[in-house]
Amino acid sequence: MNIKIGSKNPTKINAVTEVFPDASVTALKASSGVSEQPFSDEETMMGAVNRATQCAESAEGVIGIGLEGGVMYVNEQLYLCNWGALVTPEGQIFTASGARIALPEEIEAGLRDGPELGDLMDRYAEKQAVRTKEGAIGIFTNDFVSRQEMFAHVVKLLRGQWEYWRDKK
Structure with missing residues (x-):
């Protein structure tokens, strides 16, 4: 099975390879087609669909x-x-969402000024490349849940839906 993931971010790539260990997984820099910092469920979901569609x-x-x-x-x-x-080779689309946690007011105020959450998290946590490591979820859950784990859960939801419908045919 050949899978392309629409990101070069290691947390996302590792999440896909964890859930599809026998697949050939290739990273492709795909455009989300939405704001650099999506500000709604709808916009965030559309970014994921756009990336998956480009890959497929x-x-x-x-x-x-x-x-x-x-x-x-x-x-x-x-x-x-x-x-x-x-997105399957036939164009069928499956979507899923994952964990949600409240963000501190300082983060909300910072996002209103324009930077992406990843950039803001580096300054907030006094670390570098938070988006490619633990992510905001890791920082705000005291490393109980990492960004890779969060995305692996979403990928499991996607794989499960796809396999259910594939096997039902």
């Missing part, structure tokens, strides 16, 4: 996977959100 259309017989992190409001509280999409 990049070569014959390829499964495309897109993973996108974003933020969204529930009432007045800003939450971390994440979405994934799997």
Whole structure:
């Protein structure tokens, strides 16, 4: 099985290879087609679908996977959100979302000024490349859940849906 993931981010690539250990997984820099910092469930999901679609259309017989992190409001509280999409060679699309945690007010204020969450997290946590390591989820869960684990859960949801419908045929 050939899978292309629409990102060069190691946490996303590792999540896919963890859930599809027998597949040939290739990373492809794919555009999300949404804001650099998605600010809603809808926008974050669309970014994942766009990445997965580009991957699936990049070569014959390829499964495309897109993973996108974003933020969204529930009432007045800003939450971390994440979405994934799997697009089959036939063009069937599966989507799933994962963990959500409330973000501190300092992060919300910083995001309003324009930087992406990953850039903001580096300054906030006084670390480098948080987005390619533990992610905001790792920082705010005291490393109980890493960004890779969060995305692996989403990829499991995608794989399970795809296998269910594939086997039902």
